[in-house]
Amino acid sequence: MKSWTRASNMCLQKANHILGCIKRSVASRSREMTLSLYSDLMRPHLEYRVQLWNSQHRKVIDLLEQVQQRATKMIRGLEHLSCEDRLRQLELFSLEKRRLQGDLIVAYRRDGEGLFFRKCSDRMRGNSFKLKEGGFRLDIGKKFFTVRVVRHWNKLPREVVDAPSLEGFKTRLDGALSNLV
Numbered sequence: 001m002k003s004w005t006r007a008s009n010m011c012l013q014k015a016n017h018i019l020g021c022i023k024r025s026v027a028s029r030s031r032e033m034t035l036s037l038y039s040d041l042m043r044p045h046l047e048y049r050v051q052l053w054n055s056q057h058r059k060v061i062d063l064l065e066q067v068q069q070r071a072t073k074m075i076r077g078l079e080h081l082s083c084e085d086r087l088r089q090l091e092l093f094s095l096e097k098r099r100l101q102g103d104l105i106v107a108y109r110r111d112g113e114g115l116f117f118r119k120c121s122d123r124m125r126g127n128s129f130k131l132k133e134g135g136f137r138l139d140i141g142k143k144f145f146t147v148r149v150v151r152h153w154n155k156l157p158r159e160v161v162d163a164p165s166l167e168g169f170k171t172r173l174d175g176a177l178s179n180l181v
Contacts, residue, residue, distance in 0.1 A: 018042050019067060022037050029076040031090070035090060101174075105170060108163075
């Protein structure tokens, strides 16, 4: 647990340090400049190892989201908007949606490699490739990748899951995720 805490604190420190440097050294608060600096300098630190932290450490996830919220609040003209509205205006996803997006892309790539079990039924609504949830007696098992991705995968529309290529899947997935609240 100590190594997780130390690693997450280091990521938060780096992201906060970069945000502070941007605030102090960049006079322009234009959308293009701030968004470029955020995407190139900050986001890699905010997304470092987040697939591993996904459900296990809610406090860390919330702290990372707060750094992203402060970064988007710096943009001139968006200060008065809520965080969700700022992200929508900037065409960005929250870090939580980015983690979900990464999980679903990995699930699409791993189709047929034995990670998931298909539900066998010809009377399914939604997509034609439903996944079956495994049962676990312990709570820790409920946070495994193969369990946490199933619920979200099964809610995806048919046109997303049936994409012919990875690039097509990513494009369709972005559209489906942007419709989520």
